[in-house]
Amino acid sequence: MQTGENEQALRRVIDFTRLLSLGILLLHFYLCCYPAFRQLGLSKPIVNHILLPLTRLALFQNTWLAKLTVLILLLVSLAGSKGKKDEHIRTRTIVSYTLSGLFLYFVSGLILTFNSSGLALAALYITITSVGYILILSGISLLFRRLKLALNQDIFNKENESFPQEERLLENEYSINLPAIYNLKGKVRSSWINIINPFRGTLIGGSPGSGKSYFIIRHIISQHIQKGFTMLVYDFKYDDLTKIVYNNLLKYAHHYRVEPVQYIINLEQVMHRANPLEPHTMLDITDAIDSSRTIMLGLNREWIKKQGDFFVESPINFITAIMWFLKKYEDGRYCTLPHVIELAQVDYKELFGVLLQEPEIEVLINPFVSAWQNEAYEQLEGQVASAKISLARLSSPHLYYVLSGNDFSLDINNPDEPKIVCLANNPQKSQVYGAVLSLYINRINKLVNRKNQQKCSMIFDEFPTIYFNGIDNLIATARSNKVAVTLAVQDYSQLKKDYGRDQAEVIMNIVGNVICGQVTGDTAKQLSERFGRINQQKESVTINSTDTSVSKSTQLDHAIPASTIASLSSGEFVGLVADDPAERISLKVFHNEIQNDHAAIQQEEMAYQAIPPVREIDQDMILENYQQIKQDIKNIVNFVFLNS
CATH class of the missing domain: 3.40.50.300 (P-loop containing nucleotide triphosphate hydrolases)
Incomplete structure (x- = not known):
């Protein structure tokens, strides 16, 4: 039932899922680029004591698995989100954002294969992955906000006005056939x-x-x-x-x-x-x-x-x-x-x-x-x-x-x-x-x-x-x-x-x-x-300032x-x-x-x-x-x- 309490609970679940996705991504950045963070003096013993044991988890032992988990949690959070529907959002925009984001998000993993622990590579990896993440977030958000209307496809209302008609041949000694x-619903x-x-x-x-x-x-x-x-x-x-x-x-x-x-x-x-x-x-x-x-x-x-x-x-x-x-x-x-x-x-x-x-x-x-x-x-x-x-x-x-x-x-x-x-x-x-x-x-x-x-x-x-x-x-x-x-x-x-x-x-x-x-x-x-x-x-x-x-x-x-x-x-x-x-x-x-x-x-x-x-x-x-x-x-x- 669409009561106020249920909507608030759903919104909290969505926010938590998205926050979890973002948290795993940040943790992934910290663990994968730890030498760069240590070089910059951003690593603390207490933080290392808490986070470094997580590297033994299967999730963080494989870069691709961690990034795929982040992506799945992001998609789950977006699937339940609500936004103002807009009929002017084009499919081309959604596809370009999403495909570009996926490409950057996953291709950035190749940077980690270089045998270097320099700050430049770490910054480049985090930047490209973050840009890909943001593009995916934008593209999928537009997808769920896109208002697909079929109102203008049958501009003369021909299909809607169609109705079943007699398909039998009825003959007798006086009939005209x-x-x-x-046309019945386009067929x-x-x-x-x-x-x-x-x-x-x-x-x-x-x-x-x-x-x-x-x-x-x-x-x-x-x-x-x-x-x-x-x-x-x-x-x-x-x-x-x-x-x-x-x-x-x-x-x-x-x-x-x-x-x-x-x-x-x-x-x-x-x-x-x-x-x-x-x-x-x-x-x-x-x-x-x-x-x-x-x-x-x-x-x-x-x-x-x-x-x-x-x-x-x-x-x-x-x-x-x-x-x-x-x-x-x-x-x-x-x-x-x-x-x-x-x-x-x-x-x-x-x-x-x-x-x-x-x-x-x-x-x-x-x-x-x-x-x-x-x-x-x-x-x-x-x-x-x-x-x-x-x-x-x-x-x-x-x-x-x-x-x-x-x-x-x-x-x-x-x-x-x-x-x-x-x-x-x-x-x-x-x-x-x-x-x-x-x-x-x-x-x-x-x-x-x-x-x-x-x-x-x-x-x-x-x-x-x-x-x-x-x-x-x-x-x-x-x-x-x-x-x-x-x-x-x-x-x-x-x-x-x-x-x-x-x-x-x-x-x-x-x-x-x-x-x-x-x-x-x-x-x-x-x-x-x-x-x-x-x-x-x-x-x-009906389209207003907050909803469609x-x-x-x-x-x-x-x-x-x-x-x-x-x-x-x-x-x-x-x-x-x-x-x-x-x-x-x-x-x-x-x-x-x-x-x-x-x-x-x-x-x-x-x-x-x-x-x-x-x-x-x-x-x-x-x-x-x-x-x-x-x-x-x-x-x-x-x-x-x-x-x-």
Whole structure:
């Protein structure tokens, strides 16, 4: 126990041991250099009577043994001594003092081998030995006072923030498994990112260049095709993902019970054609409302934050009425988005006369008719013009051609007709194309989220560039229907800008699996809080005028701080995976570097086959279809007025 009495007793023992060491050294000097002391008149009979008998002791009969005994006692006394710790004492100083002292201390014994008893040799021997003794004393004292701190060795606290991660490969018929390495207390270990339940939603985040597509999305595509998933892929930068899908399907198509067919919706270079407003899939007017809301909010992204406003809901109701009229007219023969666009451009008198023929939309169209009949033209223009202007941006022969065809149905996870659909966008025209592709996604969402269908994977690269109405509902309810949703975003702020704060928070919080590369700001802070805290060692040093103390403690701190997430390298990801009741994962949080076989991927890409053209078309066919749609609307208006 460190009481005052014990410390005083220890100090006395140390002092006595050091004094004994010094006494033996002085006695050694007297006995070895006795002729010199006698010559100087420093020897006394009484002293000789006491000390000279000691020469018969074995300790003093051997010079080296006496000096070694002195050195051992000195070391013992220094080992128990206390002094003010100093972090500025250098190892070089300690080593130089100690080695120099040992050299002088022991080499001085050679002087005694000379056959001379002169004062000069005795003085030289005592001086050199004493200097060596003092140097040893100084060097060893510095050694025990040296404060060795490891505080600055890990300046970014990486080792302290490391934690155990999942090293098992956990596979099942739905899983996504990514090999990785991680750091645990300075040691590199192998690990796996096991997304064993992708149906709980997967969010992939990371700034441009962080490796979302190269390290993650390409593996999700290939692994899900190997496991027999039907698939919807939103390819923002066509044909980066579509080419991966096409070549993996060529390789693994035999894994399916019924071999799937790949369809590509490309609004620029016509591939396949499909009608997102298939009349037989619109079961009631709520489907028309969803489609109308999707296309209008997709064309006017600022409206997303203003839903419920009069001048937002009015255009949506207006387009809904047109859609439902075309769905009911001649069993939906003309129920396509191009026909909706053209019918919206008809003069009010003819338009309202046509729409009033359908009783089910009378409630929707009544406010517009009343404004027209009461000659409230400014109000009417405010209600309708924004819809007409927005839709006019879609009046393109190429768009009309793709949207009015019927190469395939949108029930992509039909077990009897499985499909893999790729939606191609162009970053330079993403605002217009994104709205149309959003409509496809909305309709596919309605059809895939049903029971007894084939497992389906929906992958959205650069998700904020489209408007997906009801994405939160899909993630929340589609798990039981085996629909896996993967969303790739660059940052939470991007999602918040395009979807609004409330919707962005729901999307961020509802997904079960999160994989994120380098992000900053609020995104990094939210993720850091989500990953939780771990016990970390903390060290502190207190230096005052009399003593230096080092204290160590443990405290809970962020497992992955926001600053760490903001400085991740390409290919380095942090995240959290969700487990399954049948397959538990205790180590859900990870911070690792995904391992890609770059040479194998490069070789695989070099062997990729180009996507073949689907059909041979010319500009005349596209223009003919464009004119035919316009003529269809004229025929509908003329027929209604002739029979009214």
